[in-house]
Amino acid sequence: MSIVDEIQKDIFDYLDSHYGIERDEINSHSALNELGIDSLGLLAIADIVRKKYDIVLDDERIASVRTFQDFTDLLERKVAARESAIPAARATDPEAAAERDHVGTREGRELNRAES
Template sequence: MNKEVIIEKIDDFLIDEFEVEEDEIAPEANLKETLELDSLDFVDLVVAVESNFGVKLSGEDFVNVVTLQDFYDLIERKLG
């Protein structure tokens, strides 16, 4: 799966499942602020990644994730 497909799938489930406005999605956007993540939303995000990409994430995976670009890169590494 190439990076463009990964980004498109992530953006689609952020819009559909987290009700993020499309114009708020940008690589430099802060992930937590954009998604307004609380602990329950974090679990939903991990489940969404698992169902869309078949990879498991842990809290440790998110230590260095600040922006959406960091999140895209994390998923790409996990799929790699």
Template sequence: MERKEIEEKVREFLIDDLEIEEDKIAPAAKLKDDLGIDSLDFVDIVVIVEKKFGFKIKPEEMAGITTLEEFCDYIQSKVG
């Protein structure tokens, strides 16, 4: 899967499923501070990523991820 496709799918579920405003979504956006993603949203993200990308997120692997770009890097490393 290409990076552009990953970014588009992530953007799509952030807007549609988590109701994040489109203008807030940028590679450098911080997941918690800028996008307002909290622990309940994270549970949704785990389910969505499993459905859209076909792998399970391990919480310990997500520990150091703070920006949207790092999140997309993580997904890309899994679906490569």
């Protein structure tokens, strides 16, 4: 299971527990506002992603999300940017890269913000 798949599972769990939306009610073209998910709901999902996966989804990009596919695309871009930045950092500074690999470290959060 990819990290995006894991994040999507967490999002489905959140939507089920907080909005009563079951997985089979959602497809890639589902409009989030039609599912009853407002901007606060999107921010709550972004907070889950940040806390559990140390992936920061900035407010400006979250505001442009309209469908579940938009959210998935945003996640895929963020994960790809993070994964491509780590090998480059290791090549130039292996010790710093090792520190950034630790979820929740100051360096890891700074790297994640730089990717935004």
